[in-house]
Amino acid sequence: MIKKILLILFFSLNANAALEVTIAQGKVEPTPIAITKIFGADSDTARYGNTLRQIINNNLTNSGLFYTVNEDLYIQSDNLVEKVPRFEDWKLIKAQFLLSADVSKTDKGIRLRMRLYDVFNAKEIEKLQLTIPDENLIRRVGHTVSDIVYERITGETGYFDTRIVYVSEIGPLDQRVKRLAIMDQDGHLDSHQFLTDGKNLVLTPRFAPNNQTITYMEYKNNLPRVYIYNLKTGEREIVGDFPGMTFAPRFSPDSQSVVMSFSDPNNAANSEIYSMDLNTRSRLRLTNDSGIDTSPSFSPNGEKIVFNSDRGGSPQLFIMDKNGDNIKRISKGRGVYGNPVWSPRGDLIAFTKLTQGNFHIGVMDTNGNNERVIVRDFSLESPAWSPNGRYLIFHRQKRSNLDGTGGEVSIHFIDITGYNERVIPTPRDGSDPAWSPLL
């Protein structure tokens, strides 16, 4: 809905070819960008300008692909929305790109105008004007502008106007109270919201690709089952009527079905993977083996599913067709694998691996080749992709002690090159993060 508002009010006049910064594997030298003050004529618009500048600055810096040139060095201090910058001044302080913007009030609401300049080529490369009805959308405007700048300069799809759903945790480790919570991808407190009250244990939330709903697991009346949470209405609905535990849910790419594990009491409570059509409510059993089959994740084209199974003795990664045919093991290394998640670009699978006493989060090709570890620690879990497939979020938990101390768990962001890790702040402990598609 908000997306539509923005689209209607957008006008971006620029049609130049994308100026791409090549992103190779390995450490990337961040691109220097200058962001002028975002000008506002009165105290409200000046405040919006400050907020927007902070959001844009944080987003671009946190991506690891940009750094903002220190404001103290700026020679020119004008509003450069309607005025051509003195490019020499910006070249002198080694700003490769220059962003300027202003905010004003109009009869339609709050209007932002933005210009993005290529300093070295001394030309405007992006021009944008958008209007929002009220200040509640300010943070989204900041994320949208960040996405435009990121896309324009890197040539990759942005990921800033997105949200993270996760499990908020508090209390002793043996009586943990867990709640579903949602926030902007930057974890800003103003965007943070709890979705459940903590009465029932909740685990493993994941977004529907259409951004309307979340699937997760809840212990309602001590019966662990997969549910769907509607983000618009707040309603919760159980997925299917199963006579045993259902868990590990994920949506199909068309958002029309959920794949999950079902532990059937008539099958010795062994977990098999099922697919459940949310419209027809018909269910399809995809695996049939005496081992545990769980953690299914669709390929972005919906044709394949990667999953976790101990059918060979220890937990490993397998792929199969969407109907359960052609099961093939892909994990090749030593260790206990889990949590496979297919990249939205389709080219990689992220996973966890337990070996030599440590958890590793890594990525591999979809045939299991070229496995590489991105991060290693005592306890790492729940990798989730950024919608552009360049970053992962996951949770990291500290060791706990017999006296009840330790065990702190937090959500982290990392570039798949292994660089630029940082904590995404949450008001309490956080685990099981999942990333929305672009809004």
Next chain:
Amino acid sequence: MLIVAGFFLASCAATKTEEGGNVDAASTSASSSSGGEITAGTQEDLIVNVGDRVFFEFDSSELTVDAQATLDAQAAWLTQYPDTNITVEGHADERGTREYNLALGDKRAFSVYSYLAQAGIDTNRMEYVSWGKERPEVIGSDETAYSQNRRGVTIVSN
């Protein structure tokens, strides 16, 4: 202080349960009473005189010889108190993914459940549930804690 006897030698785990440290509603040992008599057919009776839990090897849901002995005693106890219903909880240690451990916990709970069923306990009296690694008995990131946490616990639910 209650005397911990029989199969239940792990003092830290036992003490904890007797203090009502477990949050799972049914397992809260409201019946704990310092110095009082133990009421027959209660959770407390099961804990002290039979043993309320069995332990599993790493990544296994198979019942060990010790576990089977405990469950034989539980079956006899349940036969003696035919009005009791139970819920079997299956748990895992923290060294696995959340989802895999939910699956493993369910297999463990089912192992206990089906052993008791085969020993003649009416399945109408029994339920089972997996808590994966979500409800450790002993907090700690070492094998001492893990071995106590890989467990199946029988909870009197009425």
